[in-house]
Each structure stands twice: as structure tokens, then as C-alpha cells.
Amino acid sequence: MKRLLLVALACCALPQTVMAQGQDHQRLAKDQRQLAETARRLETLLELLENRELAEGNLQRADLLAGARERLLQATEGADLAAVMEGIASELWEQQTGAALEEQAHMVEELQALLDYLLKHELQAQMDSLLEAAFKKQAGIEKAIEEQKKLIAETEALQKGDLPKESAIEIAEQLQELAEQVSELSFGDPLLDEAAKAQKEASEKTESSPEESTEKQKEALEKLREAQKEAQRKSGELKQAQKMEELINLSKEIAAILERHVLSLSSMKDLHNEHPNGRTPRSARVKLRGLATEQVALSKEAEFLLTEVNTGGADAIPFLMSKLVDDHAWLGRALAPPSYRCGELEIETGEDIRLGWIEILEAIQTEAERMREQMEGGNMSAGPQSRRPLVRFAEELQLLKRLQTRHSKKLSRFTHRRALLTEAGMDIDQDDLRELDRLLLTQEELRQVYEAILARLEKEPSPAASGGDPPTEEEEVF
Known part of the structure; x- marks a missing residue:
């Protein structure tokens, strides 16, 4: 079986596979960059094997690896990279079965094993990074919810006259800061965008109309809670x-x-x-x-x-x-x-x-x-x-x-x-x-x-x- 070919193709399909499993994770859409990184690792590996073959006097095998590496370096677009990697895999496979290079099988197997190892650990690192980011986002939302609840209580106290009117300026500033923090967590999350928008509007209303500010803050709190549930999911x-x-x-x-x-x-x-x-x-x-x-x-x-x-x-x-x-x-x-x-x-x-x-x-x-x-x-x-x-x-x-x-x-x-x-x-x-x-x-x-x-x-x-x-x-x- 052309396992090297499958590995190369898997490098192209990997981000889409994980996205299908994770559903709607924007960071996995960066498959172009990840494919290029995989290609660079393959280029380094091909160079190491080429040097080894030269050292051992296997010129024909070294030429094959040098040609494969040169084509890989010339490819710039994602589609080109995929096609080149597929071509390298097919060429190595054909050379493996040729009578002139009977020992090519060992080198190809070694290359396959190393690429499998890289692919497996790349996916693990990618998933670890995504999970870390997801948990960080969850923690940020939870912190924002607690801060929003505190500000709602203070605004209601201001509304009742339990706090001096001068407190409105500080509450408005804190709401503006909270809106900025929530925006930083968003990365295109519509619920967090809506929460930040409501918080900004609440900040503008705090001095003139604490009642309207409270309503906007409660709207923001509801959006934060929805975002929290979605982040947990x-x-x-x-x-x-x-x-x-x-x-x-x-x-x-x-x-x-x-x-x-x-x-x-x-x-x-x-x-x-x-x-x-x-x-x-x-x-x-x-x-x-x-x-x-x-x-x-x-x-x-x-x-x-x-x-x-x-x-x-x-x-x-x-x-x-x-x-x-x-x-x-x-x-x-x-x-x-x-x-x-x-x-x-x-x-x-x-x-x-x-x-x-x-x-x-x-x-x-x-x-x-x-x-x-x-x-x-x-x-x-x-x-x-x-x-x-x-x-x-x-x-x-x-x-x-x-x-x-x-x-x-x-x-x-x-x-x-x-x-x-x-x-x-x-x-x-x-x-x-x-x-x-x-x-x-x-x-x-x-x-x-x-x-x-x-x-x-x-x-x-x-x-x-x-x-x-x-x-x-x-x-x-x-």
C-alpha cells in the first residue's frame, strides 16, 4: 500500500477532519499554514536522508531525494504543495518496486514511519492548543459574568440612591473596560460581540439613565451566559x-x-x-x-x-x-x-x-x-x-x-x-x-x-x- 501517499494526503485533509469533529472551530481553518509547516518538516527530512545516501555513496538514491526536495521548495500554493507531495510519494513508490533500487524499500519505510510520527504529534499538539484556548476562553467568560453581575448590583444601588452620583463615572469606566475585555475574548463570536456592544451602550447611559444602563447590562449578562454555554459545548x-x-x-x-x-x-x-x-x-x-x-x-x-x-x-x-x-x-x-x-x-x-x-x-x-x-x-x-x-x-x-x-x-x-x-x-x-x-x-x-x-x-x-x-x-x- 502507498502509505507515504496516504500520509501526504492526510496532511491536506487533517484540519478538515478535526473541524468536522470539533464543529465550527475557526482556528482549524488555517490549513494552508499548517500544510506549509508540514512541507518544511518533510523538506528537512528529505535533506537529511539525501546527505546520508551521499555519505554512503548511493548517488542514484541521493539524486532522487534531491529532486524531490527541490520540487517541494519550488511549490508555494497549497494546491501545489499537495500535488508535489503526492508526486513525491508516487515517485518513491515506483522507485521502491524497481529492480535497480531493491534497497529503496527500507528508506521509504523509514520515511513513512517518521512522517507518521510527525503527523500524529502535530495533531496532538494542535488539539492541545485548541483545548487550552477553549478553556482560557471559558475562564474569561466566567470572570466577565462575575464582573457584570457586580456592576449590575452597583448600578441598581446607584439607581436607588444608595451610592453617590459620582459613582456613575467609575461604573461607566468599568463597563467600558469590561466591554474591551469581552471583545478580546470574542474572535468573531456573535454572542460575545453582542455582549460587548450592550456593555458599551450601558456605559454611555450610566450617568444620564441608570435604569437604561441596568437593562443593557442585564442584556449583556444574558449574552455572556449564552456564550458560556456555547463555549462549554x-x-x-x-x-x-x-x-x-x-x-x-x-x-x-x-x-x-x-x-x-x-x-x-x-x-x-x-x-x-x-x-x-x-x-x-x-x-x-x-x-x-x-x-x-x-x-x-x-x-x-x-x-x-x-x-x-x-x-x-x-x-x-x-x-x-x-x-x-x-x-x-x-x-x-x-x-x-x-x-x-x-x-x-x-x-x-x-x-x-x-x-x-x-x-x-x-x-x-x-x-x-x-x-x-x-x-x-x-x-x-x-x-x-x-x-x-x-x-x-x-x-x-x-x-x-x-x-x-x-x-x-x-x-x-x-x-x-x-x-x-x-x-x-x-x-x-x-x-x-x-x-x-x-x-x-x-x-x-x-x-x-x-x-x-x-x-x-x-x-x-x-x-x-x-x-x-x-x-x-x-x-x-x-
Whole structure:
């Protein structure tokens, strides 16, 4: 697949995608500037790769990169940039499949990975910036509402004669200052524009007619409250859009890890079927070393993903992911020399890993579907303090229950295997002792994670706020 082409096209479509999610966010309309910034980053990356190819004496590849970079520098308009980036992607793809540049695939893959990384973090930074601006606007409106309420009270006091007439000048000045502050918050917001206009009119009327000034101020207060509700709604949409993007990115990366593991597991099963007695001949050891390397790589990628994902305080998913990191690493050691083990235990571990990733993926997809329905229904929370866990309590609990079920089966298999070996007169060895320690440690960690989830639930204002009901007796399996 031409993933580089898709990345380039995504750079053009990104602001529109986020705008569709966020609905009516003017700052996302600056796609021209963002596309140019992305193009500059691509130009820098192409130059670095060109220099590397020159240093290694790969002149043909260096010329290709130099030409691509030159065309990118000459493009000035947004449409030109999109067309050039698409052309670069297609050209690199054609060169990749050409017989004269068989090693081009590695360079293109490296470029794809770096561009994917830049695109992902650009979107994250963009969403963070938008949220920060939205919360700042909310805070500004709230402050303006409080100030407006105070000025209304003072104007009514002036109207009743409870304040001296000289106070009208100060109130008028404060109203004018408030109108300017509200205008600065507006950025084209019609409700805030109307509020500022009413405040200016109230300022002009304060000395001559406190009654009319009060009415204008109440009109301004009503507009401010409407603007506050609208700002909260838009902040909620942005927060949902941000979390939806996190879920989509996470599910894609997990799906990629799962796909690679399934291929590795399939090869393991083939080897096991060819040599069911567990003794691997020399002819199969090269393949086992390759499978071991893949499992170690998957462990590292899963560990990196765990550090990247924003769990929002969730306990179950990071715990389950950490166990999968360990399982991938354990499987890599078992398949590698000097063990070269590819027996039933290794196959079972591989199956457990597969099921674990599937369960996490299903939990994330369930949460994404729930969020989609919530966004369509317009039921969204706002406020920087309302960050929720990656998935709801119900999904977290189900993940732990399934992990506990699988873990109980592991313990049973271990006990049964040890009983058979003991009957055969074989004492427990160091590998079995390490495996037993690992199983017992996981069981204790499961209990601790379950208790942490319950403790977090108790701090929530209500069960509904945490996204699920409290656990039933049947759910208390730990």
C-alpha cells in the first residue's frame, strides 16, 4: 500500500477532519499554514536522508531525494504543495518496486514511519492548543459574568440612591473596560460581540439613565451566559474529538502489533506440528531465531506504546498491556537460543497474547462506539478537570475478569504439568520455579489493580460519572 501517499494526503485533509469533529472551530481553518509547516518538516527530512545516501555513496538514491526536495521548495500554493507531495510519494513508490533500487524499500519505510510520527504529534499538539484556548476562553467568560453581575448590583444601588452620583463615572469606566475585555475574548463570536456592544451602550447611559444602563447590562449578562454555554459545548466537542483521535490511533497501533503476532504465532504452530515432541532440529533453529527476534521487537513496541498512550488514570489497560509486554519478552527468550523451545507452553502463551490484544482492542472499540453515540447525541462534558479514563469502569472490569480467567487456566496447566513430571520422578527445575514466581506475582498484581480500580471508583461523585455501575458480587472475582 502507498502509505507515504496516504500520509501526504492526510496532511491536506487533517484540519478538515478535526473541524468536522470539533464543529465550527475557526482556528482549524488555517490549513494552508499548517500544510506549509508540514512541507518544511518533510523538506528537512528529505535533506537529511539525501546527505546520508551521499555519505554512503548511493548517488542514484541521493539524486532522487534531491529532486524531490527541490520540487517541494519550488511549490508555494497549497494546491501545489499537495500535488508535489503526492508526486513525491508516487515517485518513491515506483522507485521502491524497481529492480535497480531493491534497497529503496527500507528508506521509504523509514520515511513513512517518521512522517507518521510527525503527523500524529502535530495533531496532538494542535488539539492541545485548541483545548487550552477553549478553556482560557471559558475562564474569561466566567470572570466577565462575575464582573457584570457586580456592576449590575452597583448600578441598581446607584439607581436607588444608595451610592453617590459620582459613582456613575467609575461604573461607566468599568463597563467600558469590561466591554474591551469581552471583545478580546470574542474572535468573531456573535454572542460575545453582542455582549460587548450592550456593555458599551450601558456605559454611555450610566450617568444620564441608570435604569437604561441596568437593562443593557442585564442584556449583556444574558449574552455572556449564552456564550458560556456555547463555549462549554465546544470545549466538550474538542475534548471528545481529542479522545476519539487517541482511541483511533491506539487501536491502529494495537491492530498492527496483533497482526504481526498472529503471523508469528502461525509460524510457531507450523513448527510445533512438524516437531510435536518439542525437539527442534538444527534446520528449524534459524526460523526460531527469527521468531524470537520478532517477539522481542513486539515486546519493545508494546512497551513504547504503553508509554505513549494517555490512559486518563485507567488501571486495567496499562496493567494488561504491561503483562503483554512481559509475555512477548518471555516468548522471545523461550524461542531463542539456547532454549529453542516451541512446545505446547509456548503455543499457549502465544494464544494468551493474541487474546489479550484482541480484548484490549475490543474494549477500545466499544469505548469509541459509545463516544460516537454520545457525540451524535450532543451529550458532552467540559472543563479541564473532567478528564476520564481511557475506557469506562465496566470495560476495565471485564478486561480484568477475562485476564483472571486466563490466568487461572495458566495456573491449572502449570499444576497439572508439574504433577505429571513429579510422577515421572522429575524434580522442579529453575525454569519451572521462575514460571511459578511469575504466575504468583501476576495473581497478586491482579488483586492490587482490582483494588485500585475500586478505590478510584469511590472517589468519583457517582457511579454514572465513572462510566459504569459498581461491581456486583458475581464480579468480585479477585
